Structures are given as structure tokens and as C-alpha cells.
Amino acid sequence: MKLFINKKNLALIMVIKIKSFEDACEVLSVDQGLSRSAFEKLEIVTSALNDGWVANQNDPMQAKFFPFINKAAIQERTGDLKLTGDLSLILSGAGSLSLSFKSPELALYASSQFESLYLDMILE
Numbered sequence: 001m002k003l004f005i006n007k008k009n010l011a012l013i014m015v016i017k018i019k020s021f022e023d024a025c026e027v028l029s030v031d032q033g034l035s036r037s038a039f040e041k042l043e044i045v046t047s048a049l050n051d052g053w054v055a056n057q058n059d060p061m062q063a064k065f066f067p068f069i070n071k072a073a074i075q076e077r078t079g080d081l082k083l084t085g086d087l088s089l090i091l092s093g094a095g096s097l098s099l100s101f102k103s104p105e106l107a108l109y110a111s112s113q114f115e116s117l118y119l120d121m122i123l124e
Helices: 007-017 021-028 038-050 071-078 087-091 104-113 115-123
Strands: none
Touching (some): 007 038, 007 104, 038 115, 071 115, 104 115
């Protein structure tokens, strides 16, 4: 039996391998003992999940996908019930291409599996 790898099941393989920041460090052979900000940790996680794919900032036609963070999760964590604005703009803003994904499935997985890290980054 042959195993055929395509974009969808390669993304699934990466999801199965990477369930924590420590898993991402292991995949990329990165020292996980160093002190890092939430943003730096998310860059490592994103890089590991993307498995070599890097967003091209000079290509506006290239599809780039960003995680969605639910406002309710931030409101719950901060107690701020008057939170307004679009959080997808925070995550897709300037300087955050390093947090973009090659597929919507990976972005959705990251926003769920690593929600706590995204919240740390937004609230830092």
C-alpha cells in the first residue's frame, strides 16, 4: 500500500505532530528552554505547522490565513465586557505575516489549540 501525501493530509500530519509549543520546538530543533514572548512562541508554532511555507509579503495574490480569536475569550480573561474592534485585524496587521498560515484548516486549528498563547500575545 502506498501513502499519497497531498496538501490536506500533510497539514493533518503536522497537526497530529504539533499539539504544544514544546512539540513545535522539537519539530524545528529549537531550544525550548529560552525565555520567549507569546509572539515569539507563536512564530515558532506557526513555522512548525506551516512545514516550510513562508508568506510572501510582496505577493498580494498569495492566500494567507490568520487565526480567529473569539472576543468572548478575551472578555472572559480580562473581565472587559465593553471590548470592541475586530481581533482578526490585530492578528493580520503589519508585522504579523510570520503568524499567517498556508491553509484555513491550519489557521483554525492554531486558533483553537493555541488560544491561550494568542490571548497572551494580545494582552501583553
